[in-house]
Amino acid sequence: MKSYFYVIFISGEAAKGYTATVPSLPGISARGQTVEESISSVKDAIQHHIAGLLASGQPAPRDDEGALVTWVTVNV
DSSP: OOOOOOOEEEEETTTTEEEEEOTTSTTOEEEESSHHHHHHHHHHHHHHHHHHHHHTTOOOOOOTTOOOOOOOOOOO
């Protein structure tokens, strides 16, 4: 079964590479020197998390229903 999740990637000097987070799975994050490494790491983290949920009898969450992703500019 395939499930799809929205992942946010943040890069910058402080991050020293890329940090990936999954909004619908609080606490799931992964890091990598490149986007590709971060993608691989976050996939592993998601799979392990879902395996744990299924092993404990809980359903696997999904983000298949759609989302709006956009930039928002504010004056500060």
